[in-house]
Amino acid sequence: MDVSNYKDSEFLEKYKKAPLLHPFVVFPALHKALGDVKNKKVLDLGCGSGDFSHSLVERGANVIGVDVSEKWIDICKKEYANVKNLGFFVADGSNLKQLADDTFDFVVMNMVLLNVPTLDKVKKIFQEVSRVLKKSGQLIFTDLHPLALMIEKTLCESQTYLPGFSYFKDGSKFKSKVKLTDGSEIEFGDIHWTLETYTRCLSDSKMCIIRIIEPQPINEAPSFLKDYKIPEHIILVCNKH
């Protein structure tokens, strides 16, 4: 199995501990990029454990989390059963037929496209995101920063390239070992898409990048993150026009 398997309960159990950089780097930067989400409609596409979806509801948003993994959605539904303004259902981002056009103020996709196996599906995901976004709505998505991808070992992760890997080759496969909040590690099987491909998919879907964020640790981060010198994530803020 080359790509991370979100049907595997053991893998999900590990992921539940959360990548260390989520609470200390990525989530705070995503919240800052989203700004005031009170009464805003947000789609968390590829919501995984639902932790980020829930954090948005705590800030006053009305959130739907979708994921292609039935196991994740079962977990989310149980964990957040009594939370208002938060709903989850199983869906593939390349076909969001359950959702109407022009519905959401924001779509968030945190570290999802690395798990999407074909370029055709990546393109369809951008098209569906654009369809369900309101006019002037925003897509905010993240990926592994290209610097971290090519440096092999950074503070919180290390990459192993599978045969044939090239930065320029869309669909190249690599493995990524990522530090979790409890100090243990999880290994993802990931797929690489170039920034050039993302910009093409965006413009083909009536969206464009308005800002790139290279998030850094917040003050409350563990002290070893003071040595955080290489960006491990990139956040792309995109407008639908």
Ligand SMILES: C[S@@+](CC[C@H](N)C(=O)[O-])C[C@H]1O[C@@H](n2cnc3c(N)ncnc32)[C@H](O)[C@@H]1O
């Ligand atoms: C690395 S996890 C990120 C989970 C979550 N966004 C987070 O911040 O922790 C990638 C997630 O994307 C989901 N995913 C992959 N392909 C998808 C697709 N085509 N449609 C919806 N979800 C997808 C996976 O099931 C997995 O939960």
